[in-house]
Amino acid sequence: MTELAIIGGTGLTTLKNLEIKKREVMRTPYGEPSGPLIHGHLCDKDVVFLARHGHGHTIPPHMVNFRANIWALKETGVRSVIAVAAVGGIHADLRPTMLAIPDQIIDYTWSRKHTYFESNLSEVTHIDFTRPYNERLRCLLIDAATQLGIEFAASGTYGATQGPRLETAAEIDRLERDGCTLVGMTGMPEAALARELQLDYACCAVVANQAAGRGSGEISLTDIDTNLSQGMETVRHLLETAIPNLP
Ligand code: HPA
Numbered sequence: 413m414t415e416l417a418i419i420g421g422t423g424l425t426t427l428k429n430l431e432i433k434k435r436e437v438m439r440t441p442y443g444e445p446s447g448p449l450i451h452g453h454l455c456d457k458d459v460v461f462l463a464r465h466g467h468g469h470t471i472p473p474h475m476v477n478f479r480a481n482i483w484a485l486k487e488t489g490v491r492s493v494i495a496v497a498a499v500g501g502i503h504a505d506l507r508p509t510m511l512a513i514p515d516q517i518i519d520y521t522w523s524r525k526h527t528y529f530e531s532n533l534s535e536v537t538h539i540d541f542t543r544p545y546n547e548r549l550r551c552l553l554i555d556a557a558t559q560l561g562i563e564f565a566a567s568g569t570y571g572a573t574q575g576p577r578l579e580t581a582a583e584i585d586r587l588e589r590d591g592c593t594l595v596g597m598t599g600m601p602e603a604a605l606a607r608e609l610q611l612d613y614a615c616c617a618v619v620a621n622q623a624a625g626r627g628s629g630e631i632s633l634t635d636i637d638t639n640l641s642q643g644m645e646t647v648r649h650l651l652e653t654a655i656p657n658l659p
Pocket of ligand 1: 498499500501573578579595596597620621622623624
């Protein structure tokens with residue numbers, strides 16, 4: 413059975429070295445996922461790939477059907493999810509193109525469908541979310557990054573914002589006061605939904621830009637694209653180093 417799913421974010425709509433076996437179009441009680449599940453072989457392991465924003469990158473962060481995506485992955489039988497995500501670096505150490513493996517989240521999103529537990533409940537359920545990311549998967553990524561000798565952050569607090577606009581400088585100041593070191597638009601409710609369905613979940617974040625007010629001047633989309641192309645190449649190497657170490 414396929415153990416691992418990879419959710420690709422902005423800049424990672426395909427996995428180059430994935431030997432594709434089949435494409436699975438799924439329907440869920442929550443609607444359609446962002447695209448077909450791509451089943452394939454990577455480094456001798458079966459993996460499933462899903463492009464979070466759709467194959468052509470047409471679904472903005474606040475319109476992603478997170479419930480359908482995570483439900484579909486659970487339904488296909490995976491137990492672990494590595495979520496790749498583009499982020500802005502708030503902490504000065506998090507420079508564009510670098511990777512970070514966050515260990516905490518603060519959720520600033522609103523009005524997203526953020527739970528499976530809303531109707532037909534036999535009882536009210538509260539998941540434990542003290543540690544939002546799975547430590548075994550985080551270690552897998554950290555060990556692979558260490559093995560590759562790349563510069564990366566082994567921890568960090570992911571501030572999940574609503575998007576699709578980028579933040580104001582004052583909003584980033586507030587996130588920093590709250591303890592966030594990086595900011596992105598897709599970390600929640602994805603991580604919580606994975607926990608609700610008892611999937612192990614970790615995030616591999618790629619710094620696309622310095623967050624608002626942290627660099628000089630405005631954030632350039634061209635720079636973001638350039639940084640992401642480079643960062644996602646590192647992610648591909650990281651995954652190809654990490655995956656052979658899966659049990
Ligand atoms: N803010 C929020 N999400 C992001 C950013 C950012 O600066 N960069 C990439 N995704």
